[in-house]
Structures are given as C-alpha cells and as structure tokens.
Amino acid sequence: MLRKLGILFAAVGIVVGGATLTSSAHAQEGVKITDDAGIFKEFGEKAGLVKIMDDFMINLLKDPRTKPFFENSDQKRVKEQLVDQFCFILNGPCEYKGAKMKPIHANLNINRENFNALVEQLQVAMDKNNVPFRAQNKLLAILAPMHRDIVTK
Ligand code: HEM
Known part of the structure; x- marks a missing residue:
C-alpha cells in the first residue's frame, strides 16, 4: 500500500x-531574455531593430520559401511585434504583448525549410545593418529552439 x-x-x-x-x-x-547586457546596443537599439525588421520583411517577401506566408499577412503588425519581441529578448526596454508563438503559427503549415529560410533572411537583414556576427549568433541561439512551437509540418 x-x-x-x-x-x-x-x-x-x-x-x-x-x-x-x-x-x-x-x-x-x-520571450527568453539574453544574459548579454550590451547586445541591445549592438543591434542599434530600437531604431536599429525597426530598420532590421523593414529589411527582413522585404527579404521574406522576395524569398519563395517564405513569401506565401507573409504576402497576405498584416506586414506592419508583424514587423512591430517582431521589434518588440526582439527588443525584449535583447534586454531592451520593451514589452512583448503579441500572440504566443504556438497558437499564432499553428495553422500556417510551416515546415523546416520555411523556418530555415526565415532564419537565413534574418541573417541577411542583420548583416546589412552591420550587427556583429557574435551578437547575431546570440539572438539566433534563442530563436532556434522556437522551431518546436512554429514548425508543424
Ligand atoms: C523563431 C522564428 C519566428 C519568430 C520569433 C516569429 C515571431 C512572430 C511574431 C512575433 C509574430 C506576430 C504575432 C502577433 O501578431 O501578435 C508572428 C506572426 C507570423 N509569423 Fe512568425 N515567427 C517565427 C517564424 C515564422 C516562420 C518560419 C514563418 C513562415 C515561414 C512565420 C510566419 C508568420 C506569419 C504568416 C505571421 C502572421 C500570422 C497572423 O497574423 O495570423 N513565422 N511571428
């Protein structure tokens, strides 16, 4: 017993x-936060993130692996939410009030190729905006595990 x-x-x-x-x-x-205190500055603070997200969205709309997902989305909102989310992750003075990753991506049928393409296009946007390689990798290390909530196919 x-x-x-x-x-x-x-x-x-x-x-x-x-x-x-x-x-x-x-x-x-x-919204996992980095432990790197100086990284937000390396992204050019909030103004830098706004520019990176503008370039990122242009890239996503050009890439055939991501275009179908974003062409009919509210691009302005997605960019604004990404700025806040990344700002928060990078220890910046922002709050992320957008949707949770799992439900917002649940019905989009995103596969690994789509996910990798998005990461690639983010790297292109960060390069263009002169984010140091080490800082890029810190952000990517936090984003990578999110595939579990985003890739459903
Ligand atoms: C780590 C990777 C990703 C992150 C951090 C991320 C983050 C976000 C955020 C913050 C939003 C806005 C949520 C809101 O409006 O409240 C969003 C929406 C969206 N994401 Fe992602 N995302 C990722 C990967 C992807 C991938 C791989 C795709 C497709 C290729 C994708 C397609 C979309 C679409 C189409 C929306 C708009 C959905 C809607 O308005 O209904 N995302 N994502």
Whole structure:
C-alpha cells in the first residue's frame, strides 16, 4: 500500500512538475531574455531593430520559401511585434504583448525549410545593418529552439 502511494505521489509529482514547466515555458514563450547586457546596443537599439525588421520583411517577401506566408499577412503588425519581441529578448526596454508563438503559427503549415529560410533572411537583414556576427549568433541561439512551437509540418 505504502509503495503504491509512493508511486502515486511520484506520478502526481511528475504531472505537476510537468505542468509547472509547461506553464512557465508558455509564460516565457517567445520571450527568453539574453544574459548579454550590451547586445541591445549592438543591434542599434530600437531604431536599429525597426530598420532590421523593414529589411527582413522585404527579404521574406522576395524569398519563395517564405513569401506565401507573409504576402497576405498584416506586414506592419508583424514587423512591430517582431521589434518588440526582439527588443525584449535583447534586454531592451520593451514589452512583448503579441500572440504566443504556438497558437499564432499553428495553422500556417510551416515546415523546416520555411523556418530555415526565415532564419537565413534574418541573417541577411542583420548583416546589412552591420550587427556583429557574435551578437547575431546570440539572438539566433534563442530563436532556434522556437522551431518546436512554429514548425508543424
Ligand atoms: C523563431 C522564428 C519566428 C519568430 C520569433 C516569429 C515571431 C512572430 C511574431 C512575433 C509574430 C506576430 C504575432 C502577433 O501578431 O501578435 C508572428 C506572426 C507570423 N509569423 Fe512568425 N515567427 C517565427 C517564424 C515564422 C516562420 C518560419 C514563418 C513562415 C515561414 C512565420 C510566419 C508568420 C506569419 C504568416 C505571421 C502572421 C500570422 C497572423 O497574423 O495570423 N513565422 N511571428
């Protein structure tokens, strides 16, 4: 009996532990913050992010692997939300109030190729705006695991 209870508690622990992990992951979804204090400046602060996102959207609309997703989206809103999200991730003075990554991308049928293309186009935009390579990689390291919430196909 005691053993059975022990197993039961262990199981509840796993479920509760799992739920806690999941809910905190959701609360932080898309908004993991870098520990690098100077990185926001390396992106040119908020004005720099606005320029990067303008170039990024132009690239996304040119690339046949991403164009179909963005041509009919509210491009102005997506850019604004990305600025806030990246600003927050980069330790800038912004709050991200947009949608959570999983539900907003859920019905888009995004595959790995689409995801990789988006990352590639972000790199092109960051290069164009002279973001140092090391700073680019720090942001990409935070974005990369988000594929779990975004790639559904
Ligand atoms: C790490 C990768 C990604 C991040 C951080 C990201 C972030 C975002 C953000 C912040 C929004 C705006 C949410 C809002 O309006 O509240 C958004 C919307 C959107 N994203 Fe992504 N995204 C990523 C990958 C992708 C990929 C790979 C695609 C397709 C190739 C994609 C397609 C879209 C589209 C079409 C919307 C607009 C959806 C709508 O308005 O209904 N995203 N994304």
